Every structure is written in structure tokens, then in C-alpha cells.
Amino acid sequence: MNYFKILRFLQLGDRGAFDVPIGQQRAFLESLGEAKNDIDRGYKQYLCQNFFVPQWKVWLLNIVAAVVVPFIVLFFLLKRCFVREGQHVDTMMEHKEMDEVVPSVVWEKYNPNSKYWKQGSSMSFNDFGFLIRLVSRAPHHPYFILKSWMNVVLYSDMIRRHSPEVMIQFGEFSFSSSILTAYCHKHGVKHIDIMHGEKLWFIRDAFFHYDECYVWDEYYADLFRSLKAEPTQFRVAIPPSMRIDTEVYKNQKYYADYKYYLALYNEDQIKGIVKSMEFVMREGKKVKYRPHPRYSDMELLRKYVEEDEIEMPKEVGIRDSISNLEYSVGSYTTALSQACFSGKGVVLDDVTFKEQFDKLEERGYILSKMNCDRLSKYQ
Numbered sequence: 001m002n003y004f005k006i007l008r009f010l011q012l013g014d015r016g017a018f019d020v021p022i023g024q025q026r027a028f029l030e031s032l033g034e035a036k037n038d039i040d041r042g043y044k045q046y047l048c049q050n051f052f053v054p055q056w057k058v059w060l061l062n063i064v065a066a067v068v069v070p071f072i073v074l075f076f077l078l079k080r081c082f083v084r085e086g087q088h089v090d091t092m093m094e095h096k097e098m099d100e101v102v103p104s105v106v107w108e109k110y111n112p113n114s115k116y117w118k119q120g121s122s123m124s125f126n127d128f129g130f131l132i133r134l135v136s137r138a139p140h141h142p143y144f145i146l147k148s149w150m151n152v153v154l155y156s157d158m159i160r161r162h163s164p165e166v167m168i169q170f171g172e173f174s175f176s177s178s179i180l181t182a183y184c185h186k187h188g189v190k191h192i193d194i195m196h197g198e199k200l201w202f203i204r205d206a207f208f209h210y211d212e213c214y215v216w217d218e219y220y221a222d223l224f225r226s227l228k229a230e231p232t233q234f235r236v237a238i239p240p241s242m243r244i245d246t247e248v249y250k251n252q253k254y255y256a257d258y259k260y261y262l263a264l265y266n267e268d269q270i271k272g273i274v275k276s277m278e279f280v281m282r283e284g285k286k287v288k289y290r291p292h293p294r295y296s297d298m299e300l301l302r303k304y305v306e307e308d309e310i311e312m313p314k315e316v317g318i319r320d321s322i323s324n325l326e327y328s329v330g331s332y333t334t335a336l337s338q339a340c341f342s343g344k345g346v347v348l349d350d351v352t353f354k355e356q357f358d359k360l361e362e363r364g365y366i367l368s369k370m371n372c373d374r375l376s377k378y379q
Contacts, residue, residue, distance in 0.1 A: 013054040017202045018359045020052060025203045029228065038185075039137050041178035041207040041230070046144045048203040049175055058143075065142035072146065073131070076153045079122040083160050089113050091166040092158060098170065100319075101196040103214050103237035110192075112168050119161065121153040130183060144175070151176040152183050159187050168192040172229075178209040193233075198334045199223060200363040209233060216242055216341070219366050241319065244342040249323035254316050257285035258347070261330035264295045267303075272352035274304045277329070279378045290321060292333070329375065331356055336367055346372040351379060 028051050035041040050058055093102075093112035106112065123131075131149065138144045151174070158164065167184060171177050172193050184191040193210040199220055209230035214237045215221050221234035258280050260273060273289075280287040290311040291301055301310065311321060318335065322328065328339035328346050331353040340346045346367060350357040352375075361368040 013057055015052040017200055017204070017363065018356060022201065022362050025051070025201075029203050029206055035178075035207050035228065038178040038182035038209055039133055041209050042148060042175050042182075043137050043141075043144060044228075045175040045178065045204075045207045046138075046141070048206045051203065061143040062141060065146040069142055069146050069149070072149065073123070076121055076123045077125070079120070080124050080160070083120065083122050083157060085163075086116065086119075086161040089116055089162040089164050091168065092117055092162060092164045093168040094118075094170055096170060096196075098196055100241035101170070101239045102194055103239045105235075105237045106168070106192075106194065106214060110166055110168070112166075116158070116162055118154060118158075120157045121150070122157045122160070123153045124156065124160070127152070127156055130186060134179070148176045148179045151180055155180055155183055159189065164189060166190045166192060168194060170194050170196045172208045172210070172213065172224075173205055178207065181209050181211065184211075194239075195220065198332065198337055198366075200332075200360065200365055201226065202363065203227060205229070216337070217366065219369075223364055238341060242338050242341045244319050244322055244338065246323035246342055246344070249320045251320060251324055254311070254320050254324040255286070256288040256311075256324070257326045258287045258329055259311065259321065259325045259327075260287065260289045260349075261292075261328060261333045261335040262289060262296045262301070263292045263331065263333050265297070265300070267300055269352055270297075270300050270304050273349070276349070276351045276375055276379065290316075290335070327373070332360055332365065340367060340370065340372070346370075347375050347378070348372050350374045350376050 029048065032044045032047060035044055091110040091112040093114045095114040095117040102112070130152065134145050134148055155167065158167070167189055170193065172195070177193065181191040190211045193208075193213040195213070195215045199205065201223055205224065206227040207229060210233050212235055213224070213233045214235050215224070216236070216238050218236055221236065224234065225231045258277065260277060262273070265273065277287050288309055288311045289301065289305050290313065291298060293313045318338065322335065322339050322342055322344060325339070326345055328336050328344055329349060330336050331349045336346050336348070348357060348367060357368075
């Protein structure tokens with residue numbers, strides 16, 4: 001079973017951001033009212049995410065979790081017997097190999113260390129009080145308790161080993177994020193989040209709370225506030241990967257006038273994309289297609305695009321890619337925002353992805369609010 005088949009299986013029956021009308025999402029968000037505390041925030045975010053999941057899957061996950069939770073608790077309690085105190089670390093940061101999305105102000109203020117993240121998971125007897133709070137909030141949703149607890153025991157273990165003062169993650173999309181903030185506060189630890197990908201108005205990201213949440217623009221802070229995220233947590237700071245010093249990365253070897261940044265696509269869509277980019281060749285200019293490192297189907301791409309027109313992410317870093325183009329082209333990808341913030345031209349694909357383009361505008365896509373070209377203009 002390849003990656004794409006596994007992804008489709010895990011998402012079986014789920015609805016995405018574009019499948020549910022924005023009006024329905026707003027109505028559901030409002031029906032939940034205001035959050036009373038951080039555990040309630042986590043529970044309400046969980047309900048928002050379940051809004052996109054079929055009921056049969058919610059029931060199945062809860063039945064499985066109800067069986068698993070007691071054994072998980074006993075397992076992690078026993079594991080604590082083998083945890084010993086390690087090196088003290090002032091600031092621990094989630095290890096996701098994404099240092100480039102961390103703003104300079106965070107490096108300067110906290111000097112985060114990713115070396116010891118996720119060494120193990122365990123819990124102490126003192127954690128039972130926090131577990132009871134979770135169970136009390138949602139006794140009829142064991143899956144909420146299980147998934148939250150799997151993250152809590154990770155934090156419990158790190159706090160036991162390294163006694164951090166600050167913990168940094170990239171996880172506002174997780175319903176356990178606010179719960180982890182509550183757990184951190186119980187231990188006198190500051191909890192911080194860093195934005196690392198493009199955002200739309202999508203109730204998956206509702207209600208979350210950190211002590212500090214670093215976003216790329218005040219626009220995103222307002223978007224999250226409208227999703228009932230805690231309003232005072234936001235700090236605007238653009239990381240080096242989003243505002244690239246393009247002069248530093250100039251290299252004619254990587255240059256193309258237009259680069260199309262691909263994500264998920266089917267055969268009809270890749271055919272449409274290639275056809276819509278034919279104007280570049282007619283103008284005597286150069287085009288390249290950059291596949292997404294995880295989502296793009298390379299076999300389909302090579303069926304319609306010559307090898308010398310493909311820019312492989314493993315061979316050309318994203319900073320080199322964006323620094324050596326005139327116009328970035330695509331639908332909904334962080335690469336377009338990177339190009340925009342770095343002073344490059346952006347062309348939004350309202351041809352192949354016309355329906356998605358309209359939904360992006362409705363969902364507050366930042367580039368649809370800016371002075372970006374539309375691909376239909378070139379047809």
C-alpha cells in the first residue's frame with residue numbers, strides 16, 4: 001500500500017475545508033458558545049474537527065479508545081519507573097526539522113533546543129488529577145481523552161527529564177494544544193506555538209490557546225480571533241523562510257520565468273495545468289513545475305511534463321527556487337505566500353482550480369485579498 005492509498009484510507013469519509021459551506025461552519029462554531037477554560041477549549045476544538053468526520057467513524061474511534069485508555073494509563077504509569085532526570089533545558093522545541101520557519105525573535109529570546117524532544121512518554125501519580133479533569137469534561141468521548149493523554153504523557157516525560165521553562169511546538173491545528181497549555185501552566189511552564197503553513201478560515205483551528213502564538217501577519221491573528229482562539233496570544237514575526245533575501249540565493253542554474261507550485265492533483269487537473277501554462281512557451285520564456293515533496297504524484301507529472309521542466313525539492317531548496325523566478329503560480333500552497341512576502345510576483349490559478357479559487361476567496365485566503373494576478377488573464 002503506497003503513501004497515497006494510506007492517506008485516502010485514513011481520510012475515508014472525512015470532509016475537507018472546501019467540502020462544507022462556510023455558513024454551516026460558522027453556525028456550528030457559534031452553537032458551541034464561548035470556552036470556559038483551556039480544557040473546554042480543547043474539547044470544543046475536538047467537536048469542530050468531528051464536524052468533518054462521519055458519525056460511524058466517531059463512534060468507532062470512541063469504542064476503540066474506551067477499551068484502550070485503561071491499559072494506556074497503566075502502561076505509561078509503569079514506564080515512569082524507568083525515567084531519570086536528564087540535562088536541564090531552558091527551552092524545548094518540537095523536532096520537525098523546520099528551523100527555517102522559526103522567527104529570529106524566537107531564536108534570540110529563547111534559544112530553543114530540539115535535541116531532546118520526544119525521547120519518551122510516561123506519567124506520574126500526580127498526573128491523575130489532570131486526567132480526571134479531562135474525563136470529567138468529556139466522559140462520553142474516550143477518543144478525546146485518549147488522544148489528549150497521548151500528548152500529555154509526552155509533555156510529562158519531557159518535563160520530568162529536563163525541567164524546561166518554555167516548550168515550543170507547531171500545533172495549533174491539534175485539539176490537544178490548549179490542553180497542553182493547561183498542563184504546562186500546572187507545572188509553571190510557558191507554552192508557545194509557531195505558525196508553519198498557510199491558513200484559511202477553517203473551524204479545525206478554532207478555540208486554541210498558547211501563551212504566545214507567532215504568526216506571519218496581523219491578518220492571520222484576526223483570522224484566528226474570528227475562530228474564537230484566545231485573542232491576546234498573537235505575536236507577528238515573519239521567519240527568514242517567509243521573507244527570503246533573494247539576492248543571496250541568485251543562481252541562473254535554477255532560473256525559470258514562471259514556476260508552478262503543485263500540490264495534490266488528478267490526471268485531468270495536471271493536464272489542465274500544463275495546458276494553461278502554454279502561454280509561457282509562446283512568449284519564449286521558461287516554465288518549471290515543482291512537485292510537492294509528499295502529495296504530488298510523480299508518475300502522473302512525468303506523463304505530461306518533460307524531465308528538464310521539473311524542479312525536484314530534494315535538488316533545489318525552496319529559498320533557491322523562489323529566489324530564481326519572476327512569477328510563482330499555483331492554487332493554495334505556502335510557497336506562493338513565501339514568494340509574495342519575498343517580493344516576487346504571484347499568479348493564482350483560477351483556471352484549473354476555478355471552484356477552489358472561489359472557495360479560497362470566501363475562506364479568507366490572504367493572497368486573494370492582495371494584488372495578485374489571476375492565471376485566466378494569460379489565457
